[in-house]
Amino acid sequence: MTAHAGATRITFLGTSTAIPDRGDDTASFVVNDRILVDTGWSAIENLIRNDIDPLTIDCLIFTHMHHDHYLSLPSFLFYQVMKRRDLKELTIVGPADDVDHVVSCACTFLQLERFFGPSTTTPSVQPVQPGDDIVVAGFTLKTAATLHPVQGICGKLTDTATGSVFAFTGDTAHHAPLADHIRGASLLIHDCTLGPVAADPATNQALHAGALDAARIARDAGVDTLVLIHGPRSSASASIDAARTLFDGEVVWPERDQTITL
Ligand SMILES: [Zn+2]
Numbered sequence: 414m415t416a417h418a419g420a421t422r423i424t425f426l427g428t429s430t431a432i433p434d435r436g437d438d439t440a441s442f443v444v445n446d447r448i449l450v451d452t453g454w455s456a457i458e459n460l461i462r463n464d465i466d467p468l469t470i471d472c473l474i475f476t477h478m479h480h481d482h483y484l485s486l487p488s489f490l491f492y493q494v495m496k497r498r499d500l501k502e503l504t505i506v507g508p509a510d511d512v513d514h515v516v517s518c519a520c521t522f523l524q525l526e527r528f529f530g531p532s533t534t535t536p537s538v539q540p541v542q543p544g545d546d547i548v549v550a551g552f553t554l555k556t557a558a559t560l561h562p563v564q565g566i567c568g569k570l571t572d573t574a575t576g577s578v579f580a581f582t583g584d585t586a587h588h589a590p591l592a593d594h595i596r597g598a599s600l601l602i603h604d605c606t607l608g609p610v611a612a613d614p615a616t617n618q619a620l621h622a623g624a625l626d627a628a629r630i631a632r633d634a635g636v637d638t639l640v641l642i643h644g645p646r647s648s649a650s651a652s653i654d655a656a657r658t659l660f661d662g663e664v665v666w667p668e669r670d671q672t673i674t675l
């Protein structure tokens with residue numbers, strides 16, 4: 414993975430579990446400064462710290478609508494409104510079961526009409542069902558269902574300018590069909606909430622993954638690089654070591670603000 418002109422850039426704004434570690438945020442990343450995948454707790458602060466103008470985000474993709482993934486949606490939208498951006502320019506993609514409701518709640522919470530007038534717009538919401546195939550901000554997005562307590566989408570993004578392909582699972586337990594969906598991607602970003610283990614189905618009611626679950630999917634999908642996120646930072650190096658016992662490719666746990674280039 415070397416940087417070159419026109420490459421696909423993935424900047425990690427946080428890699429923590431649902432409750433952020435000190436100096437980190439819950440899992441969230443930006444693609445080419447245009448697509449934000451999940452918001453974490455502090456999207457605006459994270460973007461500005463990385464010299465990414467929040468107004469350049471054209472598309473927000475929610476992997477699923479659990480709180481830690483959408484918590485800073487209201488402040489993200491408030492920033493756009495304060496900067497006089499037409500919210501209609503912002504496309505919000507998310508699982509059809511929940512995305513409309515959460516975006517609507519965020520707009521209600523902001524009292525847009527009361528404080529910004531009756532002509533204030535709302536974001537363009539694009540609900541997707543697993544299996545849908547859409548175009549967003551210079552990429553095609555193919556989705557598949559995750560295995561999680563709420564509807565979730567595992568996304569495969571293809572950069573229409575470079576042909577680079579990568580995938581992200583959002584939160585999920587080990588789910589064998591994801592390998593077929595992800596195949597063809599060079600890089601996979603996978604949930605590693607449980608650290609350097611395989612999940613025990615008897616105790617995995619929250620339906621998350623450990624490093625060994627992620628490594629199985631990476632191996633079966635044939636990706637080159639496995640990126641572990643959404644776990645405790647203290648388990649990062651042990652998780653990388655565990656994943657390497659099953660997967661021969663590169664395994665990384667990004668630092669906050671690290672950019673990986675495809
Ligand atoms: Zn989560």
Ligand SMILES: [Zn+2]
Pocket residue numbers: 477479561584
């Ligand atoms: Zn979740």
